[in-house]
Amino acid sequence: MLDLTPIFILGCTASAKSAVAVSLARLMSESAELPSAEIVSADAYQVYRDLPILTAAPSESEQGGVPHHLIGCMSLAEHNDAAKHARAAQQSMLDIQDRGRRPIVTGGSGLYVKFISHGISEAPPSDASLRAQLEELSCEQLCERFAQIDPEGLAATATDNRRYLLRNLEMVIAGSKPLSHWRQNWTEPAIGRGWIISREVEDIDARIARRAGEMLDGALLEEVSNIQGIVISDTAQKTLGLSLIQSHLAAEISREELQQSLSLMTRRYAKRQRTWLRRESWLEQLDANEENPQEIAQKILAKLEHIL
16 A cells, blocks of 8 residues: 655755755656655745745746645735644645645745644634734843743743744743643654755855845846735735845845845744754754755655665
């Protein structure tokens, strides 16, 4: 019987995880022992159809003829969150398995991946009034309040990620229970097997800088200019780099400042992603520094064929 459990191909931004996932899916379609595969995105922002360049969504040619799901399927006015995305991903994976194919989940949005791989947390929903109060506090003040009510929860939180810090503190306050309580349903094993596409920090930083320049030399500014004046949801507005580009279009920062800030912001995001990935002990590291996506995919394919 064919193994149709999901495969997770993860990594920080600019690690080429999407290209590896496509290469793996194409290799699986050529294998006599493995089922064909389809790709399910675990990216928080590639779901938005009007920002493919900014979100680095794989183009039709980059998808290489492999079916992709949850890419460019929502308008910017629609709200998205980890739970909503995970439910859609779970349905896509079931549909793929019903067709006798194997899902490959790829992306770098930590909570979105976690909800897909380990189940949706039963944490209390966001409280607009409480969130507004917390938004008024500095990161230092948020940490002080967190330490007063749940020091262990604070220690388990990446405090350099303000949004993550806010959400964790909000759960503790709104749910009247420590952070560990809301994470306890994640003690179950993951629903599939996964790999981290790992590169040296210097390599990632260089790739990020190169991609930022290529985006700005391309149609990125035009892409963002085209959405000015339309209604954008709170989640879409958080797309990495969107506010910076809007500031440039409003003549508030120069092109040079935009490119530098965009690279810096993306490097910091990649650092947070690496921190999250290191904590996920169920994932296997794959060194990708000297190899192209197809070579990395060949390594994963060999591992999959070995366990048959």
